[in-house]
Amino acid sequence: xxxxxxxxxxxxxxxxxxxxxxxxxxxxxxxxxxxxxxxxxxxxxxxxxxxxxxxxxxxxxxxxxxxxxxxxxxxxxxxxxxxxxxxxxxxxxxxxxxxxxxxxxxxxxxxxxxxxxxxxxxxxxxxxxxxxxxxxxxxxxxxxxxxxxxxxxxxxxxxxxxxxxxxxxxxxxxxxxxxxxxxxxxxxxxxxxxxxxxxxxxxxxxxxxxxxxxxxxxxxxxxxxxxxxxxxxxxxxxxxxxxxxxxxxxxxxxxxxxxxxxxxxxxxxxxxxxxxxxxxxxxxxxxxxxxxxxxxxxxxxxxxxxxxxxxxxxxxxxxxxxxxxxxxxxxxxxxxxxxxxxxxxxxxxxxxxxxxxxxxxxxxxxxxxxxxxxxxxxxxxxxxxxxxxxxxxxxxxxxxxxxxxxxxxxxxxxxxxxxxxxxxxxxxxxxxxxxxxxxxxxxxxxxxxxxxxxxxxxxxxxxxxxxxxxxxxxxxxxxxxxxxxxxxxxxxxxxxxxxxxxxxxx
Amino acid sequence: xxxxxxxxxxxxxxxxxxxxxxxxxxxxxxxxxxxxxxxxxxxxxxxxxxxxxxxxxxxxxxxxxxxxxxxxxxxxxxxxxxxxxxxxxxxxxxxxxxxxxxxxxxxxxxxxxxxxxxxxxxxxxxxxxxxxxxxxxxxxxxxxxxxxxxxxxxxxxxxxxxxxxxxxxxxxxxxxxxxxxxxxxxxxxxxxxxxxxxxxxxxxxxxxxxxxxxxxxxxxxxxxxxxxxxxxxxxxxxxxxxxxxxxxxxxxxxxxxxxxxxxxxxxxxxxxxxxxxxxxxxxxxxxxxxxxxxxxxxxxxxxxxxxxxxxxxxxxxxxxxxxxxxxxxxxxxxxxxxxxxxxxxxxxxxxxxxxx
Numbered sequence: 129x130x131x132x133x134x135x136x137x138x139x140x141x142x143x144x145x146x147x148x149x150x151x152x153x154x155x156x157x158x159x160x161x162x163x164x165x166x167x168x169x170x171x172x173x174x175x176x177x178x179x180x181x182x183x184x185x186x187x188x189x190x191x192x193x194x195x196x197x198x199x200x201x202x203x204x205x206x207x208x209x210x211x212x213x214x215x216x217x218x219x220x221x222x223x224x225x226x227x228x229x230x231x232x233x234x235x236x237x238x239x240x241x242x243x244x245x246x247x248x249x250x251x252x253x254x255x256x257x258x259x260x261x262x263x264x265x266x267x268x269x270x271x272x273x274x275x276x277x278x279x280x281x282x283x284x285x286x287x288x289x290x291x292x293x294x295x296x297x298x299x300x301x302x303x304x305x306x307x308x309x310x311x312x313x314x315x316x317x318x319x320x321x322x323x324x325x326x327x328x329x330x331x332x333x334x335x336x337x338x339x340x341x342x343x344x345x346x347x348x349x350x351x352x353x354x355x356x357x358x359x360x361x362x363x364x365x366x367x368x369x370x371x372x373x374x375x376x377x378x379x380x381x382x383x384x385x386x387x388x389x390x391x392x393x394x395x396x397x398x399x400x401x402x403x404x405x406x407x408x409x410x411x412x413x414x415x416x417x418x419x420x421x422x423x424x425x426x427x428x429x430x431x432x433x434x435x436x437x438x439x440x441x442x443x444x445x446x447x448x449x450x451x452x453x454x455x456x457x458x459x460x461x462x463x464x465x466x467x468x469x470x471x472x473x474x475x476x477x478x479x480x481x482x483x484x485x486x487x488x489x490x491x492x493x494x495x496x497x498x499x500x501x502x503x504x505x506x507x508x509x510x511x512x513x514x515x516x517x518x519x520x521x522x523x524x525x526x527x528x529x530x531x532x533x534x535x536x537x538x539x540x541x542x543x544x545x546x547x548x549x550x551x552x553x554x555x556x557x558x559x560x561x562x563x564x565x566x567x568x569x570x571x572x573x574x575x576x577x578x579x580x581x582x583x584x585x586x587x588x589x590x591x592x593x594x595x596x597x598x599x600x601x602x603x604x605x606x607x608x609x610x611x612x613x614x615x616x617x618x619x620x621x622x623x624x625x626x627x628x629x630x631x632x633x634x
Numbered sequence: 635x636x637x638x639x640x641x642x643x644x645x646x647x648x649x650x651x652x653x654x655x656x657x658x659x660x661x662x663x664x665x666x667x668x669x670x671x672x673x674x675x676x677x678x679x680x681x682x683x684x685x686x687x688x689x690x691x692x693x694x695x696x697x698x699x700x701x702x703x704x705x706x707x708x709x710x711x712x713x714x715x716x717x718x719x720x721x722x723x724x725x726x727x728x729x730x731x732x733x734x735x736x737x738x739x740x741x742x743x744x745x746x747x748x749x750x751x752x753x754x755x756x757x758x759x760x761x762x763x764x765x766x767x768x769x770x771x772x773x774x775x776x777x778x779x780x781x782x783x784x785x786x787x788x789x790x791x792x793x794x795x796x797x798x799x800x801x802x803x804x805x806x807x808x809x810x811x812x813x814x815x816x817x818x819x820x821x822x823x824x825x826x827x828x829x830x831x832x833x834x835x836x837x838x839x840x841x842x843x844x845x846x847x848x849x850x851x852x853x854x855x856x857x858x859x860x861x862x863x864x865x866x867x868x869x870x871x872x873x874x875x876x877x878x879x880x881x882x883x884x885x886x887x888x889x890x891x892x893x894x895x896x897x898x899x900x901x902x903x904x905x906x907x908x909x910x911x912x913x914x915x916x917x918x919x920x921x922x923x924x925x926x927x928x929x930x931x932x933x934x935x936x937x938x939x940x941x942x943x944x945x946x947x948x949x950x951x952x953x954x955x956x957x958x959x960x961x962x963x964x965x966x967x968x969x970x971x972x973x974x975x976x977x978x979x980x981x982x983x984x985x986x987x988x989x990x
Contacts, residue, residue, distance in 0.1 A: 480861045
């Protein structure tokens with residue numbers, strides 16, 4: 129059978145970066161094909177070429193055996209290729225139907241187009257088992273339902289080939305399972321699906337065939353039934369990887385951080401944090417699980433002194449912080465609280481600064497970096513070189529712009545900076561977001577090492593696997609509250625997933 | 635599309651790009667000059683001779699450059715903090731008022747060694763204070779600093795006219811000028827030109843700004859705020875205080891224009907002495923890539939244009955004073971607004987030279 133899509137010898141460079149190197153692959157008709165690889169392996173670039181967003185420097189795209197030129201997404205859509213983006217492109221205040229017809233209104237008067245769309249939507253829902261209320265406002269839908277609308281949008285435009293880019297990034301495990309059921313139904317109905325992800329579990333669970341990319345090349349092709357997560361991880365990284373983290377039981381010491389009835393209300397009266405009670409002891413790693421956007425970001429900000437709580441108290445190493453006695457990040461650092469922010473590019477570093485300057489962010493007023501009101505260049509450089517050595521940051525060039533480092537190396541640098549002063553409390557947001565597998569292993573081991581040295585570690589992550597392997601104790605956040613606490617030994621993905629969806633309190 | 639070309643080497647970015655910009659401006663000017671019937675090379679010769687042809691003309695070029703250094707530094711300091719201070723004009727005006735008031739109050743009692751530093755400090759203080767109001771409005775009230783600083787230029791101009799006409803005017807005078815300052819407030823100047831000791835102050839400010847921005851923790855925090863305010867908050871910087879600091883320093887630097895003009899040249903308070911230096915400072919800073927060294931080079935160019943342009947208008951009747959303003963405007967256009975125009979060409983050239 130002719131494959132739905134064939135890519136032959138696709139090559140693409142951005143300046144000196146050779147993003148895709150001579151990639152050839154075939155997407156089977158009516159099957160789910162996975163493309164897996166680390167960040168920067170070239171999978172998104174490849175799909176953008178297929179979707180007409182970029183033009184390949186060399187190579188050929190064939191759809192149903194016919195060579196085609198993809199000048200823009202219009203060409204891709206015309207050939208029945210649709211893309212579901214990682215970030216939804218929906219208008220919150222419109223209904224499902226209105227979002228569906230956006231860009232395909234079908235005439236100067238909306239009514240006719242809407243009626244036709246309603247009929248078409250009913251047919252799609254029936255055929256593919258994708259039920260959504262056509263008149264519901266997007267803002268009222270759950271994230272999983274919004275994604276369903278995105279898929280419907282693509283099908284509505286007549287797509288027979290669906291590309292999904294990291295579709296599970298914003299979903300709970302249950303919603304992810306649901307998504308995979310939908311994909312299975314679509315496959316039965318003959319839709320061809322390409323799933324791009326870096327999560328091995330999903331590849332193994334959902335796909336029929338998988339291509340592994342590394343450094344812009346396809347390094348392996350496997351039938352999913354004949355492979356497993358370990359082998360895929362090894363192929364992705366190019367060496368053996370331990371997916372399991374070895375760690376001894378925690379030796380808990382004194383309470384380092386204690387939050388009591390912590391609330392945070394924003395200017396419009398929206399409750400962001402609701403009665404948070406939290407205790408963090410020396411020598412343990414507490415993991416905060418939850419779907420992104422349920423108050424984890426705000427919790428980290430309050431704990432790090434960036435935002436004062438609206439009410440309640442926070443006691444850190446003897447200092448009490450409340451609405452009337454707010455802390456600030458500099459003071460928290462003095463006390464011994466180190467903070468690796470969730471979004472390193474936006475908070476944890478300055479992209480335009482040299483690595484050595486990023487390596488003192490927040491500590492720039494302290495000796496030895498600052499003495500007699502002057503910044504000591506040599507001390508700053510030497511400090512950065514030391515951090516790079518210890519945390520294996522590559523390349524080891526303190527004078528290089530921070531933005532020139534890969535995500536994993538940036539994260540290692542930020543982590544190194546925060547761990548350099550042996551903090552009493554270490555707050556870590558998304559320790560391995562956008563970090564490749566090799567670096568993940570390293571970062572996890574460092575966090576455990578720090579715990580074993582007596583540091584109180586709080587890890588916020590949307591990656592459940594990460595929380596499960598790192599944390600000694602797991603708290604689950606939903607809608608600004610802590611809805612459950614589980615000892616890590618007794619935690620499993622299913623119960624945590626239910627809590628994350630707000631379905632069950634432990 | 636992602637960045638499809640590699641960035642230019644640093645030296646090309648700092649030296650070559652501005653040179654190409656200036657060259658483009660001159661080519662355009664040449665075409666215009668040709669159209670009005672003057673040989674462009676003859677005009678260029680006159681321009682150069684007017685700017686650097688004699689010790690006196692060099693003196694005037696340096697005197698103009700002094701003002702451009704002050705306002706260029708002022709724009710750069712604010713810009714490193716992510717603040718676009720286009721109120722240099724008003725801050726320069728108020729700086730002049732500050733040093734003028736100090737001199738009028740004290741010049742009969744103090745010797746030069748005491749009078750001059752006090753007057754300079756007063757210029758800085760008044761310039762800073764005039765910048766502090768928009769800074770405060772931005773930091774605490776969220777009023778956009780571009781809007782408020784530009785409005786403060788008009789307020790400054792109106793205030794000065796009022797003061798000069800009604801309050802500070804010398805008794806019996808028909809022109810809005812204060813009485814003459816006593817010699818104790820005069821800065822040592824070059825005979826036959828307006829160049830005075832303010833140039834040393836300007837160069838000192840360059841060094842000080844360089845040290846402040848790149849070698850002190852506050853400068854570090856300021857640059858962090860400029861590049862990434864969220865990271866600055868994360869690092870524990872109080873953005874409000876830092877905004878105040880950046881704008882006050884910026885205003886003080888602009889205020890020094892008053893020192894050059896009043897203590898170096900006019901020796902009394904006059905109207906309209908900032909004469910557009912505050913606005914030209916934006917172009918100087920842009921062209922100098924917000925670095926003190928670049929600002930000195932750009933200020934020299936602008937100073938030479940100012941001085942050479944005046945000579946040109948004098949020598950060739952068809953080139954009027956307005957024509958000279960057009961020339962300056964074109965240089966500002968190419969090295970300010972269109973500064974990135976030749977970048978892709980240069981990048982193409984470099985990519986060609988060193989294929990990847």
